[in-house]
Amino acid sequence: xxxxxxxxxxxxxxxxxxxxxxxxxxxxxxxxxxxxxxxxxxxxxxxxxxxxxxxxxxxxxxxxxxxxxxxxxxxxxxxxxxxxxxxxxxxxxxxxxxxxxxxxxxxxxxxxxxxxxxxxxxxxxxxxxxxxxxxxxxxxxxxxxxxxxxxxxxxxxxxxxxxxxxxxxxxxxxxxxxxxxxxxxxxxxxxxxxxxxxxxxxxxxxxxxxxxxxxxxxxxxxxxxxxxxxxxxxxxxxxxxxxxxxxxxxxxxxxxxxxxxxxxxxx
Amino acid sequence: xxxxxxxxxxxxxxxxxxxxxxxxxxxxxxxxxxxxxxxxxxxxxxxxxxxxxxxxxxxxxxxxxxxxxxxxxxxxxxxxxxxxxxxxxxxxxxxxxxxxxxxxxxxxxxxxxxxxxxxxxxxxxxxxxxxxxxxxxxxxxxxxxxxxxxxxxxxxxxxxxxxxxxxxxxxxxxxxxxxxxxxxxxxxxxxxxxxxxxxxxxxxxxxxxxxxxxxxxxxxxxxxxxxxxxxxxxxxxxxxxxxxxxxxxxxxxxxxxxxxxxxxxxxxxxxxxxxxxxxxxxxxxxxxxxxxxxxxxxxxxxxxxxxxxxxxxxx
Numbered sequence: 056x057x058x059x060x061x062x063x064x065x066x067x068x069x070x071x072x073x074x075x076x077x078x079x080x081x082x083x084x085x086x087x088x089x090x091x092x093x094x095x096x097x098x099x100x101x102x103x104x105x106x107x108x109x110x111x112x113x114x115x116x117x118x119x120x121x122x123x124x125x126x127x128x129x130x131x132x133x134x135x136x137x138x139x140x141x142x143x144x145x146x147x148x149x150x151x152x153x154x155x156x157x158x159x160x161x162x163x164x165x166x167x168x169x170x171x172x173x174x175x176x177x178x179x180x181x182x183x184x185x186x187x188x189x190x191x192x193x194x195x196x197x198x199x200x201x202x203x204x205x206x207x208x209x210x211x212x213x214x215x216x217x218x219x220x221x222x223x224x225x226x227x228x229x230x231x232x233x234x235x236x237x238x239x240x241x242x243x244x245x246x247x248x249x250x251x252x253x254x255x256x257x258x259x260x261x262x263x264x265x266x267x268x269x270x271x272x273x274x275x276x277x278x279x280x281x282x283x284x285x286x287x288x289x290x291x292x293x294x295x296x297x298x299x300x301x302x303x304x305x306x307x308x309x310x311x312x313x314x315x316x317x318x319x320x321x322x
Numbered sequence: 323x324x325x326x327x328x329x330x331x332x333x334x335x336x337x338x339x340x341x342x343x344x345x346x347x348x349x350x351x352x353x354x355x356x357x358x359x360x361x362x363x364x365x366x367x368x369x370x371x372x373x374x375x376x377x378x379x380x381x382x383x384x385x386x387x388x389x390x391x392x393x394x395x396x397x398x399x400x401x402x403x404x405x406x407x408x409x410x411x412x413x414x415x416x417x418x419x420x421x422x423x424x425x426x427x428x429x430x431x432x433x434x435x436x437x438x439x440x441x442x443x444x445x446x447x448x449x450x451x452x453x454x455x456x457x458x459x460x461x462x463x464x465x466x467x468x469x470x471x472x473x474x475x476x477x478x479x480x481x482x483x484x485x486x487x488x489x490x491x492x493x494x495x496x497x498x499x500x501x502x503x504x505x506x507x508x509x510x511x512x513x514x515x516x517x518x519x520x521x522x523x524x525x526x527x528x529x530x531x532x533x534x535x536x537x538x539x540x541x542x543x544x545x546x547x548x549x550x551x552x553x554x555x556x557x558x559x560x561x562x563x564x565x566x567x568x569x570x571x572x573x574x575x576x577x578x579x580x581x582x583x584x585x586x587x588x589x590x591x592x593x594x595x596x597x598x599x600x601x602x603x604x605x606x607x608x609x610x611x612x613x614x615x616x617x618x619x620x621x622x623x624x625x626x627x628x629x630x631x632x633x634x635x636x637x
Contacts (some may be wrong), residue, residue: 074433166434167407298349
């Protein structure tokens with residue numbers, strides 16, 4: 056008998072993730088309208104309350120040497136935050152329900168679909184939901200006239216990548232979870248601080264130098280740095296650097312998530 | 323001519339830490355055969371099923387599937403997906419999708435096998451009919467009884483028209499009506515030539531369905547054969563149970579002991595195993611206040627003889 060395969064082996068992927076993705080899509084279609092309201096109501100409240108309320112106090116914000124209205128500054132950051140939250144929520148609570156509570160994954164793996172493809176399907180599904188949420192919020196932002204920049208079209212695929220990145224990270228915690236309580240820690244101890252350190256609500260220039268150096272490497276910071284200029288119809292100053300941080304974070308997170316999920320299922 | 327070999331496990335071994343759960347287990351299933359695996363809790367039944375499915379990697383041993391159409395045998399874990407594409411599985415706990423109706427559960431599961439919706443739409447009415455769920459096509463699993471959910475799981479395991487079904491305790495927790503309906507359906511499948519690997523705690527289920535039985539204990543095979551032959555081989559044909567006030571004293575009664583080949587005590591009941599129960603029953607008639615039950619030896623007696631009557635700590 057050969058030695059048991061390492062959990063760190065490369066992913067074994069094929070088209071077989073697709074029916075699993077379709078399954079999630081089909082369940083979601085039944086609940087899409089209520090879930091749509093839930094998905095966009097909260098980010099919109101943040102935007103309206105902070106954007107118009109705080110915006111009146113703050114007035115203009117400096118971005119790359121340009122003065123922009125606070126609501127535009129906030130909208131371009133908070134859309135990344137919404138994508139992050141939507142992907143994280145789906146890849147934690149919902150994926151955990153399917154994996155652990157409903158045992159949907161076990162059923163799927165009795166069919167000719169391996170764990171690697173199930174994990175990929177969950178990752179892409181959570182990213183899809185993030186993109187969906189971001190798209191609806193973007194639609195509202197367009198309607199409110201916050202930005203009509205043509206370069207917003209480029210922000211769209213970037214937001215998909217933001218979803219992929221955060222769903223990969225969330226799947227690490229999904230693989231480690233014993234119950235739903237564990238995810239509260241992730242949201243309050245990881246995502247919430249990141250939200251405040253990534254320049255969503257205020258420019259990172261306000262941060263002390265040391266904190267700012269840490270902030271440079273946060274996944275959400277790099278996402279915001281890519282998306283924000285597009286809202287102002289400008290190209291990001293360092294697209295390569297931020298893109299590379301996102302790609303490497305995603306690849307590393309996906310690899311770790313897959314390895315830990317394999318460990319969890321190695322009975 | 324014996325039926326061709328369909329599935330085999332050879333010398334399977336699995337340890338968890340210091341505990342050996344499966345210890346050198348081998349068995350084979352022929353096309354169209356029903357093989358039952360019985361054993362106390364913790365005997366290694368579920369681990370064996372999981373190894374057959376490639377869900378648990380054995381420390382040693384092989385699992386092979388021999389396609390009935392011919393061709394090279396498929397082997398776990400190398401050909402895990404190809405093997406699973408040809409199997410039907412009903413696991414111990416239902417994994418139905420609570421958000422889908424019965425019909426959607428089948429359609430979505432068919433997709434996992436690469437079956438197109440059009441092909442599935444033709445199969446679904448037949449599968450629901452088979453599962454006696456034709457009128458529940460639009461119901462969700464949460465609205466079904468335990469027996470209906472198990473039958474939906476069985477129908478789901480049949481979407482790919484498998485030649486072999488793996489059933490892990492398919493009737494645990496069902497009421498007698500639901501169990502009988504399940505057995506009837508499994509017998510239909512056997513008649514159609516589908517082979518079954520079944521684990522169960524119910525001896526009547528094993529006796530009714532299985533052509534051959536494997537008795538497991540502590541991860542080892544301790545007996546194998548046809549149910550009736552196993553009983554004949556290991557047990558006296560007749561059993562007299564005596565219970566009631568003072569029954570336990572009978573176990574020490576030399577006259578009675580001489581009339582039985584074997585005497586066992588469990589709780590308040592004395593079991594006399596004998597070739598011929600008549601003299602024993604006559605002798606017992608003198609103890610009129612006792613209640614007796616005279617019956618043929620059955621699989622449960624065999625199971626208890628082989629694996630003991632005491633409750634296992636891990637059970």
